Amino acid sequence: MEIKLNSKIILEKEFKKSMKGYSVDQVDQFLDQIMEDYDNFEKIVEELRAENNRLREELENNAARRAPVAPQATGNTNFDILKRLSNLEKHVFGAKLFE
Structure with a gap:
């Protein structure tokens, strides 16, 4: 044009x-x-x-x-989730979890 x-x-x-x-x-x-x-x-x-x-x-x-942004490795992500879940279980169930 x-x-x-x-x-x-x-x-x-x-x-x-x-x-x-x-x-x-x-x-x-x-x-x-x-x-x-x-x-x-x-x-x-x-x-x-x-x-x-x-x-x-x-x-x-x-x-x-x-x-x-580099994607995080899946292994690290799964590890972090498992660690958080473990800490949450310890907090909720306390000593009963290990008996």
């Missing part, structure tokens, strides 16, 4: 005049409004491009900061 017009091209555009043609003043006023809109559109597009670039960089920086 390419933008073919800008405010300078619109300003410099000349139309042929004829006896039953449009009012030159009305056409000029309308072209002035179009030029203002194009200038505003260009400004908005540049702001959005800058914001888009900033957000992409922020996303890349955040992704780079996150270190890949």
Whole structure:
């Protein structure tokens, strides 16, 4: 998608005049409004491009900061669970557990 017009091209555009043609003043006023809109559109597009670039960089920086989390070994996890279960049994049942 390419933008073919800008405010300078619109300003410099000349139309042929004829006896039953449009009012030159009305056409000029309308072209002035179009030029203002194009200038505003260009400004908005540049702001959005800058914001888009900033957000992409922020996303890349955040992704780079996150270190890949290594999964814990299953043996260690099972051992930790068994140890906690054992401690819980000791706490709940106390000395009765070992009798």
